[in-house]
Amino acid sequence: MLLTVLVAISTIVTILLLLLPSPQLAADQQCSVQVVVLGDLGRSPRMQYHTLSIATHGGRVQLIGYRETDPLPELLSHPNVRLRPLSPPPRWLQTSNKILFLLCGPLKVLLQTWTLWTTLSYSSDPCKWMLVQNPPSIPTLLVVSTVCFFRRTRLIVDWHNFGYSILALKLGSDHPLVGISRFYETTLAKAANANFTVTDAMAQVLKSDYKITAPIMTLHDRPADLYQPLTDSKRIAFLQRYPLIQKHFGDILDTKVRLLVSSTSWTPDEDFDLLLDALCSYSTSATSSHPQLPELVIVITGKGPQRQHYLGKIRELRSAKALEMVSIYTDWLSFENYALLLGSADLGVSLHTSSSGVDLPMKVVDMFGAGLPVVGWSKFAAWPELVTENVNGKGFGSSEELADILRELFDPSSQQLARLKAGATRESQRRWNSEWDSVAGKLLGLVK
Structure with a gap:
C-alpha cells in the first residue's frame, strides 16, 4: 500500500514538472553557483563555508535553503551572495513517531519537491554550477538533477552522509522504504558531474558500492576562522x-x-x-x-x-x-x-x-x-x-x-x-x- 502511494506521488510530481514551462538556461558565466540545502541554512555550517569561499574568490552565489536560523553575518552582508529562502513545510508534518512519519512523509516530500523545483527553476537565476548537500536525498537529488538537466547546469553533490542510512535509524535497516531509498540514492547519484566527500572512507564507498564514475574528491571539514584558541x-x-x-x-x-x-x-x-x-x-x-x-x-x-x-x-x-x-x-x-x-x-x-x-x-x-x-x-x-x-x-x-x-x-x-x-x-x-x-x-x- 505504502509503495503504491509513493509511486502515485512520484507520478503526480513528474506530470507537474512536465507541465511547467522549461526553466531558463544557465548562462556560461565564469563562476556562478547555486548552493542548495534542503534544511536550515543557519545549522548547515559546511555549506555556508562553501558559499563564503566562493564569494570571497569572486564567484556569484545564490544560497538556497530554509531560513529558520540566520546564517553567518559575513554571508548576509557579502555583495556576491544572495539568499533565496525556501518555504518550509508545515510543522505538523514534522514527527518522530514512526507511524505518523509513514503517513506524513509522502505529503512532506510532495511539498518539498514543488517548493524546491519552483525556487531552483523560476525564483533563482540560472548558474553555471549547482552545489547541493546530501542528505537529505529525497526529494533533493531528483529535483536538482532534473533542474540541472534542463538548465545545462553542472551538478556537484557534497556528501555529508547517506540518506538511506539516516532513514534506517528511524525505520530500521530492513524496512522496505530503506531499500527503496538506497536504490533511489545510488541511482540518482550518478547524475552528478563531480562529488565532494567529508572522508576518504566515504569516497571509497561511493566508488565501490555506488559505482560512481564521475570525479570524487575528499574535502575534509576544517574550521572557519571564526573558531580560534582564546587568550x-x-x-x-x-x-x-x-x-x-x-x-x-x-x-x-x-x-x-x-x-x-x-x-x-x-x-x-x-x-x-x-x-x-x-x-x-x-x-x-x-x-x-x-x-x-x-x-x-x-x-x-x-x-x-x-x-x-x-x-x-x-x-x-x-x-x-x-x-x-x-x-x-x-x-x-x-x-x-x-x-x-x-x-x-x-x-x-x-x-x-x-x-x-x-x-x-x-x-x-x-x-x-x-x-x-x-x-x-x-x-x-x-x-x-x-x-x-x-x-x-x-x-x-x-x-x-x-x-x-x-x-x-x-x-x-x-x-x-x-x-x-x-x-x-x-x-x-x-x-x-x-x-x-x-x-x-x-x-x-x-x-x-
Whole structure:
C-alpha cells in the first residue's frame, strides 16, 4: 500500500514538472553557483563555508535553503551572495513517531519537491554550477538533477552522509522504504558531474558500492576562522558575561569546576543516555571513592526533536540526586558566542555515532579550531581521519569508558588533559580555506 502511494506521488510530481514551462538556461558565466540545502541554512555550517569561499574568490552565489536560523553575518552582508529562502513545510508534518512519519512523509516530500523545483527553476537565476548537500536525498537529488538537466547546469553533490542510512535509524535497516531509498540514492547519484566527500572512507564507498564514475574528491571539514584558541583575557571576559554559568565563574577560573561543551541536533544518531550514564557514574565517584575530582559544568547547545525528552530525564536524575557533582545546562548561541564558548571550555564531547560509519561530526572540527580537546564516540571507521588518539582527543565505545576518561582527565594529579589541549591547539592551525582552495577552488576554476 505504502509503495503504491509513493509511486502515485512520484507520478503526480513528474506530470507537474512536465507541465511547467522549461526553466531558463544557465548562462556560461565564469563562476556562478547555486548552493542548495534542503534544511536550515543557519545549522548547515559546511555549506555556508562553501558559499563564503566562493564569494570571497569572486564567484556569484545564490544560497538556497530554509531560513529558520540566520546564517553567518559575513554571508548576509557579502555583495556576491544572495539568499533565496525556501518555504518550509508545515510543522505538523514534522514527527518522530514512526507511524505518523509513514503517513506524513509522502505529503512532506510532495511539498518539498514543488517548493524546491519552483525556487531552483523560476525564483533563482540560472548558474553555471549547482552545489547541493546530501542528505537529505529525497526529494533533493531528483529535483536538482532534473533542474540541472534542463538548465545545462553542472551538478556537484557534497556528501555529508547517506540518506538511506539516516532513514534506517528511524525505520530500521530492513524496512522496505530503506531499500527503496538506497536504490533511489545510488541511482540518482550518478547524475552528478563531480562529488565532494567529508572522508576518504566515504569516497571509497561511493566508488565501490555506488559505482560512481564521475570525479570524487575528499574535502575534509576544517574550521572557519571564526573558531580560534582564546587568550586568557578573552576567555575570562566571555565567562564573566555568559549568564548561564555566572554562579560557577570563580570556580571555573580556579579549576575547582571544569567546563564541558557538547553540541547536538538532538536526533537519534546521538545517544545522550550514554552521556547521562557516564555523568552519573562520575558523580558517584566524585562523592565517594574519588573525592579529589572537581565538579563538572556541561553546556549542551543545539535544537532538535529529542531535546524535551532528555530535559525530562535530566530533571529526573537531579531529583534522584544522581548528578550531585554535575550541572547540566542547555542553550542556543549565535555563531560568535558559540565559538567563544568552545574557546573557553576545558573539554568537548561528541556523541555522534555515524549512521553510515563513514561520516564525521563537524562539531569536532569546530572544537579543534578553538583549540579544544575532544572525547567522542569512536566505534566507526572514519573516526581516525578526524581524531588522533591520545594526541588531540580520546575515543570511547560505552558509557563506562567515557566515565573512566572523565575521571582520568580531570584528576588533579593527571597531565593528560594538558597534553590533549596542546594537541588540539596544534590541530587548530589546519583551516578550511587551504583545504577548500586545493579541492573545490580548483574544480570551480577560482584557484589556479
